Structures are given as structure tokens and as C-alpha cells.
Amino acid sequence: MAEAVAERQGIDRARVLAWLQEYGVYASVLALLLFNVAFTPHFVDTGNFRTQLVQVAPIVIVSLGMALVIGTEGIDLSVGSVMALAASVVVLYLGYGALPALLLALLAGGVAGAVGGALVAYVGVQPIVATLALLVGIRGLANVLVPQLREFTDPTLIALGSDSVMGVPLVVLIAVGLTAVVTFLVRRTTFGRQVVAIGGNRTASELSGLPVRRVLLLVYVISGLLAAGAGVLATARLQASDPTSLGMFMELSAITAVVIGGTPLSGGRIRVLGTVMGALLMQLLQATLIKHNLPQSWTQIVQAVIILAAVYAARERGAR
Amino acid sequence: MTKSTEPVLEATEVSKRFPGVLALDQVSLSLGPGEVHALVGENGAGKSTLVKVLTGVHRPDGGRLRLHGRPVAFGTPLEAQRAGISTIYQEVNLIPLMSVARNLLLGHEPRGRLGGIDLPRLHAQAEHVLAGYGLSVDVRRPLRSLSVGAQQMVALARAVSVDARVVIMDEPTSSLEPREVATLFGVIGELRDRGISTVYVSHRLEELYQICDRVTVLRDGKVAHTGPLAGLDRLRLISLMLGRDLAEVRAVGSAGPARTPDGAAPVPVVETRGLARRHVLRDVSIEVRRGEVVGLGGLLGAGRTETAKAIVGAMPVDAGEVIVAGVPLRRRSTAGAIRAGVSMLPEDRKAEGIVPTLSVRENIALAALPRLARAGVVSDARIDRVVETFMRRLRIKAASPHQRVSELSGGNQQKVLLARWLAMSPKALLLDEPTRGIDVGAKAEVQTLIEELAGAGLGVLLISSDLEELVSASDRILVLRDGAVVAELAGADVTEEQIMAAIAARSGEEPHG
Known part of the structure; x- marks a missing residue:
């Protein structure tokens, strides 16, 4: 009897944790929204919503790439520095026009990603080490290119950061569009399915004839491109290029968003929408605590608790 | 060869349970002074678990260990080492970046007047010790610059120099050159003369008969046999390892295949020519024709899995080529092999x-x-x-x-x-232990499937340690030993007895018909 009861409880607990991993992030975002609607004055203002979404957009874009990389059982620590690199490149070449400068910035991000990807896929360096080297090196390169804050007045680039289409900021629309593209990539393309399979079991993928190295390389290139895009958008919004501090600790925000979105660090599973929700949750949390006049340190502590909860739920699921 | 009476190391009815498996079931092992004791068994028989119990890596769940008559219980590998049990693992476990001399005398370095390490004496001492093992190398160089064999010799010298009473060697010759093997055997002989006992784990029957005094055969976690090696027939030893009773096999007789490979195309679907890889494969040439099941027999480590992996490009080879349906595979990669129509079902499903x-x-x-x-x-x-x-x-x-x-x-x-x-x-499938670890019903289903697939024209290369399965499924059987094909059995010769005879035959000697 007692055993049967214990077993029942065990199953229920596992179910709860599985549910938590699957939908916990959505439930948390919803709960936080409801709380704010009820208790936070001026929260429902469109102006406030705009600010929140504009702030979170670059994090979402970087997190999408991070989710792909983590899906392969890797990690990309270089994303923040790649943002800074893109910020420097874009102002350096702004003289040729906004579009060429934007393309060159993306190219720089892609090349940075390719270097990391090549180290991981072909040389066999551990992802954390390869991208840590890039984190340091690329930040340095960005600072060499543009040593101090440089303001610009190019109207096209400024428009990219501050224009709206039918009341929705362009930056937010781009983030939504990229989310849709990455979701499609993961769910519907051969490449996406191969990414997940490689993360789930690399040896089996190799024996099944998957182009493992090419896929890994491409994943890091995509992460670099997305980070560069986020860097350009953030720069456009600032109306100044600031390679010294732009994207600082972005890798941590992105990893946090991916993890609390339910993507396991052990790879083999990618939750794109969950990742977006993870970024939103962190943003909302910060906004809520600030609006209620709680110090920044509180935000950090609450974030830590949420990360631990997410990892705990994922761990129980995996051990089953 | 056992000179004195009292055993140096004695394990009595040792048991070890892991979740879901009884890895060791009341296993006893006794080691006399100066004795070289062979420990053999197939995959999962419990050899490595026993070695780990003896060396303090695992704690036994039942039974006793005695060293020189005194009961001992090792909590850690270090305690076992201090008590005089040294182990040399397949992978050399020294410090690759430190010099040879430092590795050899780590913790026993000669000290100078001020308590610092006396480097000239350290080097001289190291050179002297290694010369005793037929190794003349620059002891100042980092260890990793040495060949694997030389590194293993350093590990051995170190193990013995730290006052070992018992040396446990786990597959020590797997990466050694013949000359190095001879040196190793010389060292083992010296150990024996000094009264140091050796536990020798290996699959190479040649070596066992050359240097071991006694043998213990493990099977499914139990002792299947223990006794002097001299006088133990090779065929008998193999039947003990594989768990197939000789008398029973003879009584059943040939269970040859009912199917004849009719409609066999003249061009084989898969063919290998002279596949070779140092220490792993020697000149392996195989043909699998349409609708044919070719079995690969042999003990663990004989090169069966390696052959399959070499064919699908999952393991690099030094020489040889793979030809699929008459077309040689140029770039070796799994993707290339799969595109050409050959795939492998790996041994380790998970x-x-x-x-x-x-x-x-x-x-x-x-x-x-x-x-x-x-x-x-x-x-x-x-x-x-x-x-x-x-x-x-x-x-x-x-x-x-x-x-x-x-x-x-x-x-x-x-x-x-x-x-x-x-x-x-695909045109051909390579199946590595397709029925291992699956229940009886599913096993029969998979076996039927293999037959159906071959019937439908697929070429099948079957690897199985289950002799009964191998014999009943295969049209032809190639027996591998030490990475080389030593026998090809076809027709009425496809019997369990013939396979065991081929495995048992000495090098250079054909199995009797």
C-alpha cells in the first residue's frame, strides 16, 4: 500500500516537473502580466509596452542563435562581442551608405561565427573554450576598430532603430520575423532536424551519414549573423556606436533565456518559442521590480531562483 | 609454477551488484607468489569488475579479500596501491607533460642537500631503471613524446618500482609491437622470479599459453573454470569462454543453413581488399554477395566490429579498399558508404x-x-x-x-x-550484434527479419557472439583472430565446433577439418 502511494506521488511529481518544463515559462509570463495589470500603475500604457518590447528585441534575436547552438550540445559565449564588432563595423563603413554598412556588419558576424564553428567542428576544440577565446578577442578587435563612443547621424540607420510600422517598432517586427524564420528552420527543414539529431547523439548522427561538421559550422555562423544583426539594431537605437560596452554580458542573458525556455543544455531539443518567452520573462521581471522600487540586486536574486527552477525541472525530466 | 604455499591475494566468493545486473556472483580467485594468472572472459563476463574490486575502485557487496592471509577492504585505489597492488590499464595513466624520469620516480625523487630534487641523480636513476626494461630513451623528454608501447613500459616500471606485490595488467599488449611484447614478457618473467604475482587480462590466447601458469574463466559474472593452463585444451578454453558445451555441440552436429544462395550475382555487393590498420586489422579481405548472409566469428577484440566500421568508413584504415557493387569507395566517410548503399547497425544501440x-x-x-x-x-x-x-x-x-x-x-x-x-x-547491411540485450521474442523476430532481408536480395554481414545464432543465420562464416581472417567456413563446415576450432588454432596452423 505504502509503496503504491509513494509510486503514485513519484509519478505525479515527475508529471508536474514535465509540465513545468513544457509550459512553465508561458505560465510565468502570463502570471507576471496579470500581476502587473492588477498592481502596477500605468503598466497597461502602450508606451510602456513599446519600451519593454524594444528593449527585449535584441536579446530575443541573440537568444535564437544561442538556442540553435545549445541544441547541438554547444554554447556560444562570443555573441556579446560579436554585437560590439557589428556596432564598430557598421559605423566605420557608414560612409558607403546604410545598407552596405549593414551587410558588412553581418558579414563580420558571420565570419566570427565561422571561426568559432570551424574551431568546434573541424579542430575539435570544446565550444566553451573556442567561443571564450572569441569573446575576448572579438571585443578587443571591436575596440581597436572604434576605440571610443562614436555618434552618427545617418537617417536610414537611425530610422531602423526608431521607426514604427502601424504603431509597432521596426525592431520588434524584425525580432518577430526572425523568430518565425528560426522556428521554420528547426521544425521544417532537413538542416534543423539534423541540428537536433546531432545534439541528441553525435556518434549516431555520424554513423547515419549526417554532415555533422558542416551542420555544426553553419549553426555557429547563424549564431554570429543573428548576434551581428542584434548589434546593428541596438546601435541604431542608441544612435551611437559603443563597442566598449555594447552587448556586455549578452551571452549570459541569452543562455538564461534559452534555459528557462525549456531547451536542455545537453542538446537534442530546441524550443524556439520557449526561448522568446524566456527572454520576455526576464525583461518583465526586471521591469516589474523596478516599477515597484525594488533595487537591482533583487532582480538578480529572483533571476537566479528562476534559472535554478528551470534547470531543476529539466534535470528531473532527463533522469526519468 | 606456484612455489610457496600461501596465496598472496585471495578473493573469496566476491559479489558485486549494479542496478539491474549481478556483475560478480560469488567469484573466488587465488593468486600464489610469483604466479602469472590469466583472467579471461567475453564482454560483460565480469573481468573488469573483478579487477576493479581487487584494485579498490569498487567495493564488493559480499565476500572477502585477503592479502597475505590478512583480510583487507580497500576504500580507494590509493589504499590498494599502498598495500602493494599495482595496476596497468590499457590507457596509460601517467602525466603526459612531465618528463619520463619525473613520471617514473614521482614521489620518490632523490633529494639534494637543500631538499630540492637532485635532477642529475634523478635522470641517472631513471635511465638505469629503464635500461632494465630494454628501454633507452632520453628521460628528460616529456612522457607523451614516447611511443604508446614505451609509455606502457614506463608505467610498468613505475608500478613495479613502488614495492608492488601484485601487478594487474589489463590488455597490456593491445598497442605493443612484437619486440615490445617480448620485452614485456621478459619483465613478467623477472617479476615471477622475484615472487611478484601477476594477473594478466587478455584475449590473445597465444600470449596466455606463453606466459600464464593458471587461468580463471569468467562467464556471466560467475567462475566458469579455474585451474592450471598447461594441459587445458584451447578448444576447451574457448568453449568455456563462449559458454557452449563441446559435447552438446557435437551431439547437435551441423545446423547448417537451409537456404542456398541461389541467384547470387557474380559481382559481390560488398567487397574489401586488404583492409589494414596497425594493431587492429591485418589484411582483411571479405566478399558479401547478393542475398547472402556472411557471418563474422571470433572472440572479443578479434577485429569483427572494427572490420564493419572500416567498411562503412567510421574508422580510418592504413591500407586496403572497399568496393560496393563493383565500384571502389574513393573518399572514406560514412556518408559516402551510405550513399553507395552500405550501412551499419552498431553494436552499442544506445x-x-x-x-x-x-x-x-x-x-x-x-x-x-x-x-x-x-x-x-x-x-x-x-x-x-x-x-x-x-x-x-x-x-x-x-x-x-x-x-x-x-x-x-x-x-x-x-x-x-x-x-x-x-x-x-541499401544494397548491404552490416549488423553488429543485432540481438544483444533484447528479449527472447524480439530476438527471434530480428533473426527472422535478417533471413527475410537476405531473401529479398540484400547482402548481410552478421557479427554475433552467439554462436548458435551465427551458425543458423549464416551461409558462410569468416573467423577472425587478432585482426586477421584465419578461416573461411562454408556449406557443411558452418558449425559451432568448426568456428571454435578456428579460433583455437595456433598461428600459422590451419584448423583441422
């Missing part, structure tokens, strides 16, 4: 086969994805068609195609992997 985080459906479609996609976008309808076909044809039992593959039974997982390959419509 580590190398299934992708546990994905569904049954995605696991089946994994290799065929590019074929089931248009411009890189997968077609659900096509995948569903393929998945449904093979789930029905192979009778895969799953709640739905979307169930996680890790929730399936071993037999059904194996069928999922078979489906993955059949979806590629």
Missing part, C-alpha cells in the same frame, strides 16, 4: 544508434531526411508514408510514431534502427 531525445518517427527518418525533403524543407507526408510502411513491416510496437524512442523496449529500438537503414533501400 551510444551509437538511437537519438534518445527524438521520436520513433524522427529516428527512422534520420538518415533518409535529405531524400524525404524538397529544397531542404522536409515533407511530412513522405516521412509519414515511409515511417508507416516500416513500422508495419518490422512490427515496431510503439504507442504512436511520435513516442520518444528512448521509451521503447530494446528490441523495438533495434527495429527502429533497422527501419532507418531499410528506408535508404
